[in-house]
Amino acid sequence: MTLTPAADPARGVVSRTLAEPPSDLIELLTHPTKTLSFLHKGDGIVAEGEFARFVTTGADAAADIQRWFSDLTAGWFGRPLMFVSLGFSAADESVAVVPLRWWQRGGINTTGHPWTEHRLFGAGQVEPDGQHASEPVGAPGAVRFADDAASVAAYRAGVVELSRRIANGELVKAVLSRTAVAHTERPIDERFLLGRLAARNPSSYTYSVAGLVGASPELLVRRNGSEVFSRVLAGTAWRTGSGPAGAAGADADAAAVARLQASAKEHAEHHWAVESAQRALQPYCRLLTVPEEPSALQLADLVHLATDLHGMLSEPAPTALALAASLHPTAAVGGTPEDVALQAIAELEPEPRGRYAGAVGWQDGTGDGEFALALRCAEIDGNTAVLHAGGGIVAGSDPEVEASEAAVKMLAIRHALTG
Numbered sequence: 388m389t390l391t392p393a394a395d396p397a398r399g400v401v402s403r404t405l406a407e408p409p410s411d412l413i414e415l416l417t418h419p420t421k422t423l424s425f426l427h428k429g430d431g432i433v434a435e436g437e438f439a440r441f442v443t444t445g446a447d448a449a450a451d452i453q454r455w456f457s458d459l460t461a462g463w464f465g466r467p468l469m470f471v472s473l474g475f476s477a478a479d480e481s482v483a484v485v486p487l488r489w490w491q492r493g494g495i496n497t498t499g500h501p502w503t504e505h506r507l508f509g510a511g512q513v514e515p516d517g518q519h520a521s522e523p524v525g526a527p528g529a530v531r532f533a534d535d536a537a538s539v540a541a542y543r544a545g546v547v548e549l550s551r552r553i554a555n556g557e558l559v560k561a562v563l564s565r566t567a568v569a570h571t572e573r574p575i576d577e578r579f580l581l582g583r584l585a586a587r588n589p590s591s592y593t594y595s596v597a598g599l600v601g602a603s604p605e606l607l608v609r610r611n612g613s614e615v616f617s618r619v620l621a622g623t624a625w626r627t628g629s630g631p632a633g634a635a636g637a638d639a640d641a642a643a644v645a646r647l648q649a650s651a652k653e654h655a656e657h658h659w660a661v662e663s664a665q666r667a668l669q670p671y672c673r674l675l676t677v678p679e680e681p682s683a684l685q686l687a688d689l690v691h692l693a694t695d696l697h698g699m700l701s702e703p704a705p706t707a708l709a710l711a712a713s714l715h716p717t718a719a720v721g722g723t724p725e726d727v728a729l730q731a732i733a734e735l736e737p738e739p740r741g742r743y744a745g746a747v748g749w750q751d752g753t754g755d756g757e758f759a760l761a762l763r764c765a766e767i768d769g770n771t772a773v774l775h776a777g778g779g780i781v782a783g784s785d786p787e788v789e790a791s792e793a794a795v796k797m798l799a800i801r802h803a804l805t806g
């Protein structure tokens with residue numbers, strides 16, 4: 388006798404255009420933690436409620452996540468979505484979350500509607516409208532940073548050792564990073580950080596997935612149908628002296644751009660990152676354009692050399708997640724040669740990176756999506772935030788300057804925490 392299982396209730400995504408859109412996507416988030424977001428200049432996606440979560444490790448983490456998502460959403464109507472945060476190395480955990488409800492403004496796949504709301508239908512957990520009262524956004528209160536001296540000293544020593552290996556001809560570049568730990572008076576409300584990060588870093592991608600919150604200037608990949616885009620950043624300068632605002636600040640910014648554009652060392656650092664991204668994307672593209680010279684991307688605290696890669700994907704087009712996994716790790720977070728650099732990073736950094744410097748973003752059921760490099764971020768857990776930042780080490784890197792560069796890169800998330 389054949390037993391026929393009870394039919395699975397219809398499941399999928401119900402979408403509608405918002406008649407009265409809020410002014411800010413972050414305002415839609417009702418809970419201080421477990422937020423999901425990916426925002427750029429006010430556009431993007433925020434989500435909450437977890438329908439399903441998948442945590443995995445290993446070299447095939449992205450492929451495992453893709454399989455999990457495809458199996459989970461097989462037969463669904465509408466366009467399901469997942470947020471993903473990939474671990475930096477195969478040993479680091481990767482996380483994917485399918486949300487219960489999400490809101491999108493602008494960006495890809497909005498089919499002309501500026502504001503849309505999406506909900507899972509048939510998930511059995513969706514509360515009717517108005518049932519999820521919003522908790523007010525709270526500030527973390529006083530913030531105490533753990534003594535950084537040992538971490539900074541270890542970082543400088545790491546730069547010295549990498550420089551020795553570079554001089555020895557073992558590698559040409561590796562990106563070394565360090566952490567700083569902050570303790571807050573009250574549990575950290577991710578929405579507080581998101582609001583402050585988005586306001587101060589408009590050119591960056593403000594993101595949160597499974598407690599990793601940050602504002603990254605580097606879009607590892609965007610896939611929109613057959614179009615692919617990747618912004619490679621590497622090479623950094625920052626204004627010297629004080630006064631970010633006013634004419635003095637503008638002059639100091641212009642001087643930093645001039646120093647950056649004139650630096651052979653920063654250009655070498657940038658070159659290796661572009662080369663690795665181009666090498667990763669080329670096999671999937673029938674057309675790939677790479678500008679010959681980088682431009683300067685000015686951020687709140689610093690300026691980067693930037694190269695934008697535009698391509699047309701060959702058929703069948705890989706998913707955004709598959710492209711992110713192929714690109715990772717570019718030499719903006721790993722190094723050249725890649726295997727030697729990754730080995731050096733594992734030896735010289737005191738802790739595994741976790742999801743810092745991995746890919747973080749979202750993908751929908753069509754395979755379209757956006758992934759940033761998880762930079763300028765902190766892992767949030769209750770009253771604790773672990774901040775990460777690093778920089779590319781090449782021939783001519785100075786340990787003092789590199790330590791300052793990592794500190795400047797931490798300012799974005801430090802500022803969001805401390806105000």
Ligand SMILES: C=C(O[C@H]1C=CC=C(C(=O)O)[C@@H]1O)C(=O)O
Binds near residue numbers: 623718779796
């Ligand atoms: C590794 C980081 O930044 C990367 C991205 C842009 C510029 C970089 C640099 O100039 O070193 C780094 O490659 C970080 O922010 O932790």
